[in-house]
């Protein structure tokens with residue numbers, strides 16, 4: 532039976548730590564503050580932003596969700612973003628994606644100043660990641676950072692390990708592949724055009740599923756030794772409408788060494804990473 536690596540005990544430890552750091556910042560006159568721009572009523576985005584606000588407040592930080600109408604003009608949206616970008620009392624800023632169609636050509640990651648880029652999508656932060664940073668200087672994208680935090684807490688060293696990252700998005704697959712490479716893993720980044728996916732996954736010590744397809748990875752993708760580590764990034768609903776990941780957890784639970792659950796795994800750690808990035812951003816801005 533595989534070890535199930537739950538986020539809750541890991542996140543509790545980090546929450547306590549972040550709350551202490553937050554109160555120290557407040558003593559120095561800095562109230563860590565996150566602003567989130569939410570456009571429209573896209574149901575998952577409303578839930579995600581609400582959860583992020585709840586988390587920030589649980590560590591003692593401020594968080595305001597700035598709600599704009601679905602049909603907000605490009606000019607009004609950009610003005611709102613610029614106002615928050617300039618405001619010195621705002622330490623972290625991001626726009627909840629996806630953007631409505633009429634704004635989807637805007638690369639919002641580049642409009643948030645790099646020092647407030649708690650999502651880790653600004654070119655300067657991504658360049659540092661490409662250059663080998665493990666988070667010493669860069670604000671790292673939250674989901675990859677959360678995956679690394681979980682592996683670290685489980686005592687998994689990446690050095691010399693082979694990893695199959697399935698998915699090459701800018702928010703998960705690509706930055707996670709870079710980050711794991713920076714930790715000396717040998718990473719194969721797979722995608723929908725990878726022709727020998729099962730061969731790659733069977734030969735990997737760690738498999739990360741960031742695909743967006745419910746229960747896509749099953750025991751047919753695993754080798755028979757039962758020694759692999761499975762990281763499930765996916766957030767999907769199965770045919771019964773039940774929340775599930777990209778890995779068929781029931782099918783693989785006796786055929787791997789360790790697995791992250793859905794829910795209660797990487798998703799929870801993504802918000803924790805956002806909190807860590809906010810406190811880092813506030814600390815850096817105070818020191819300036």
Ligand code: NDP
Pocket residue numbers: 674697698699700701702703704721722723724725728741742743744764765766767797798799801
């Ligand atoms: P994207 O849709 O942007 O990317 C999906 C990736 O999966 C693409 O690179 C795609 O390949 C690849 N893919 C699709 N089908 C296959 C296939 N049959 N075989 C191999 N690769 C395939 O998704 P995201 O990266 O944004 O998200 C992935 C999943 O993670 C989703 O379920 C999402 O909800 C979840 N997620 C969870 C987060 C968390 O906090 N836990 C945070 C962000 C996302 P190609 O590039 O060729 O199209």
